Amino acid sequence: MSTTRNTDAIKVGVAGIGAIGRAVCRVLLSETGIDGYVLHRVSDVKSVPDVPVPNVDFETLAKECDLIAECLPAAQVPPLADAAFAHGRDLILISSAALLLYPEILEKQKGSGSRIYVPSGALAGLDGVKAMREMGIERALIASIKPPKGFEGAPYIIEQNIDLGAIKDKTLIFSGNALDASKAFPANVNVAATLSLAGIGPQDTQVEVWADPAAKGNTHEIKVSTRFSTLNARIENMPDPANPKSSVLAAQSIVAMLRDMSRAVVIG
Ligand SMILES: NC(=O)c1ccc[n+]([C@@H]2O[C@H](COP(=O)([O-])OP(=O)(O)OC[C@H]3O[C@@H](n4cnc5c(N)ncnc54)[C@H](O)[C@@H]3O)[C@@H](O)[C@H]2O)c1
Structure with missing residues (x-):
């Protein structure tokens, strides 16, 4: 299982184990996984017994993981971003609307050393x-x-x-x-x-x-x-069966971004 496959791998923390976060975890935990990345911690207010890594708060997630993948409701992004910036962690942000709704996120990012990556989500082009x-x-x-x-x-x-x-x-x-x-x-x-x-x-x-x-x-x-x-x-x-407001493609855009981060040749 990829949680123990490679101790040098970048430790990924997934915040929000709903339709999108769970799909990202599934790929990280699959037999093939994502080269160079390992699921280390998750954070959800609900218990997630199907994901076999510790479920921790945002502060612990940011402290113990190298990279955070955000899959939360937009309103929960500011406290997660605060924790990520405090520990200088990079953030993959699927709830991109949060950057418009809470412009203070980009203010607080300055000087933190953290980078924000916004995947293509449900969009193409x-x-x-x-x-x-x-x-x-x-x-x-x-x-x-x-x-x-x-x-x-x-x-x-x-x-x-x-x-x-x-x-x-x-x-x-x-x-x-x-x-x-x-x-x-x-x-x-x-x-x-x-x-x-x-x-x-x-x-x-x-x-x-x-x-x-x-x-x-x-x-x-x-x-x-x-x-x-x-x-x-x-x-x-097609709507994600796990959440009709989401699309299956959105989760896979996070997976594609993680794969790109470890590739020697990046297209697009
Ligand atoms: N960029 C895009 O194109 C795109 C496409 C689809 C969805 N999204 C966004 O992605 C985000 C996730 O979507 P989803 O379909 O997985 O949502 P979801 O509702 O299925 O999952 C959200 C999860 O976050 C958890 N959560 C809520 N508050 C929390 C907190 N304070 N701490 C920890 N966990 C908490 C919930 O328990 C739930 O498991 C949403 O903001 C959605 O709008 C973006």
């Missing part, structure tokens, strides 16, 4: 966006389309008193910039936050959120343009 940023992005738009029940509990749905059950056709339920979208749908629009961080920032990245009863999964379409290139990318993700 960020490789192109990063290169286009160097050319000067003129426009960045993301449209996210999900079944109405995927938005249950979002602050915007509650504040606007939107009856998700009454939506019978594909409906635009939100249009605004990535900052406002993150406040409105903190658990749904990490993709918009990630696009904005890779591209032209949260104020200038346009976001559309669509509820579609006919949608079988979560679709994200991005349109990014510069003077010389136009990018149109669309990804269709």
Whole structure:
């Protein structure tokens, strides 16, 4: 088992053992594992008997692990980041909306020696966006389309008193910039936050959120343009059976990032 396979391996701590964190643990614990990385500790408020490493608090996680993979609700990211920065640990951050919602995270990171890595999550096309940023992005738009029940509990749905059950056709339920979208749908629009961080920032990245009863999964379409290139990318993700607000792809983007960190040749 990879928990004991290599004592020189980088010790990974996974914070949040829900749909995404559990999937990352499964890969780290699998027979093949992730070369150079070992699951060392996890942190979840619930007990996680299926993950055979100690379940510890954020402080212990940061103290005892070399690298932290965050898979928490966005609201729990600030205390985890505090602990990681206090110990100079790098942080893989899947809840990218937290960087927009809690800008103090980036302030506190300064001088800590910690790096933050944001994986592509449920999105595709960020490789192109990063290169286009160097050319000067003129426009960045993301449209996210999900079944109405995927938005249950979002602050915007509650504040606007939107009856998700009454939506019978594909409906635009939100249009605004990535900052406002993150406040409105903190658990749904990490993709918009990630696009904005890779591209032209949260104020200038346009976001559309669509509820579609006919949608079988979560679709994200991005349109990014510069003077010389136009990018149109669309990804269709089936909802994660463990959490319909998430996509299986998001967990695998963390795994892919960990694999890249140990590769001699990195593509993209
Ligand atoms: N970047 C992306 O494209 C993308 C895509 C999907 C999901 N996400 C985000 O990833 C994050 C995780 O998603 P998920 O589907 O695994 O969520 P989940 O709800 O299935 O799991 C979250 C876990 O965190 C645990 N938790 C809550 N508070 C905690 C605390 N204080 N300390 C320790 N553990 C705590 C919960 O018990 C739960 O097990 C969410 O913020 C989600 O919005 C990002």
